[in-house]
Amino acid sequence: MANVSTLRFGAQTDEVTSLLRIVNMVRLGEAVTRPEIGRVTGLGRGVVTQRVDRAVEMGFLEDAEYAPSSGGRAPRTLRFRSERGRIVVCALGGLHIHVGVTDLDGEIRAEAHRVWDIASGPDETLAVATSMVDELLETDGNAPVWAVVVGLPGPVDFETGRPVAPPIMPGWNNFDVRSRFEERYSAPVWVDNDVNILAAGERARRREDNPDLIYCKVGTGIGAGLVSHGRLHRGANGAAGDMGHVRVPGAEQQCRCGKIGCLEAVAGGWALIRDAREAVAAGGTGAIADILASGAELAPEDISKAAERGDALAISLIQASARQIGEAVAALVNMFNPSVIVIGGAVAAAGELFLAEVRHRVYELSLPLATRDLSIVTSVNDAREPLRGGVDLAREQLFEAVFPRWFAEGRPTLGAIRGAAIPA
Structure with missing residues (x-):
């Protein structure tokens, strides 16, 4: 089995690929026992055992209850350890701020809403938004923040996380929203247009x-x-x-x-x-x-x-x-x-x-x-739509887009994902 150094810096080998796939299969409920994983992936029993043991060792998975028996010995199920990290969603509208904290499965654990004019500018607005987030985090245990998603009511360059000439957001043009949140929470941040986040939420409802x-x-x-x-x-x-x-x-x-x-x-x-x-x-x-x-x-x-x-x-x-x-x-x-x-x-x-x-x-x-x-x-006209969409976007980015970059660390870090040092 490859060591952590190989997993971190080497090419994405078959071992790495299958390990990532197994973690995601359990996370999404596509296969939750070792026999099911073997049937879906075509991997041999010994290889499945090695990969699962590795995922358990790294803290992604753990054994759970036994599955129903189909005639022989009942297999033990696996569960994704969604409580290990938290996802923060900050949905900024033209006249409101809506923030929420979820676990890694997307279960909303706490949220807050406030009337606010986005035209107040980025410094004042983000100070209020991060203060709201901090209050939620203080009352929701001590699991680290694994990802932050910010929705803005205007055009956003997704690669840089910066708004571009937003008509109703004076003072926001080219403002580095991503860095403001990354520096505060030492976690990767994705910034997107608010309608894309709503579309992501609708996609999650129709995933199948x-x-x-x-x-x-x-x-x-x-x-x-x-x-x-x-x-x-x-x-x-x-x-x-x-x-x-x-x-x-x-x-x-x-x-x-x-x-x-x-x-x-x-x-x-x-x-x-x-x-x-x-x-x-x-x-x-x-x-x-x-x-x-x-x-x-x-x-x-x-x-x-x-x-x-x-x-x-x-x-x-x-x-x-x-x-x-x-x-x-x-x-x-x-x-x-x-x-x-x-x-x-x-x-x-x-x-x-x-x-x-x-x-x-x-x-x-x-x-x-x-x-x-x-x-x-x-739409379902649910006030939580922006939070659910933001969580779906965060999970997509963490576990599909950038998972190979950070999984050897056991949790996402700015160094692994952005190639940046984590602020002290």
Whole structure:
């Protein structure tokens, strides 16, 4: 058997490959006894025993209860030691911070939520976010942090972990978000667009289907996360799916990005608030007019709720947004040919009223073959969606993308993954 030095610095041998595979098979529940591992991998009994013993020695696996007997001696099951480390997810939205701590199986152990304006800037925002995380970690045992995932409401270069010209995040352009978290938690950090994290969460719910899906978020802004054969598609620089800034023919509204006629400037939540204010100023009445008359801030959720209750102005705004979203999604359907489109976000919370209009436009404008097996559904609308998506992304990166780099250490380190020293 190779020693730790060989495992760490040598080429990825058959032994290393099979060891990694066995750990992941047990972790995912694909094979949890030694006989099952042998049948799935084709490895001999002695080799399986060696690999499992090694995984146990390194702290990844341990023996658990006995499995049901099939006629002979009952085999002992193996379990992945998910309690050895913790995963931190920090989901930053335009107007909120949502943080959570999970074990390595993705079980949420603690979470916290706070209203916050992302326009407060990176230093102040990340100070608040890390303080929230620290409080959770202090009350959740002493297992080390193995990974951190940060979601941002704007374009992100996934390779560097830096936001790039985010329209609603003044002061964030090219800010080194990854280093801020790595220095604090001495753990690898992945930073991604918030819609990609939502798409990862939806992928996790449909893992067995190895899906091709689009997660379309219609909230204050608009974005899409693309999953192809179970893999997130980010494009060359992480900009894939930024449908909110696709030009709408004939539109003349100025977008927050500085351009004219973007989809977000026509159909996003902030655009609906603008149009609602204009309609009320022109004499419109109803629930939205009542909210504005009270002096309260109007939010996209207010328009969705008013539409569900039958408010005429709200319904017209929601349907107009849905028509434009449907046209943009139809173009994605023709190019990407997904099997599932999931619609989420505050504006889409209007439910079937919004979804029916999107479906109508997609089926009207897309090719018959592209829509033959297509389903268009609303998201589960679970407040924990960003946390579950972040955990799925973290586990994918840890145990698939970079596992060979760090597994000989017994836990992920910055030195193994990034080639960087761990801060004192």
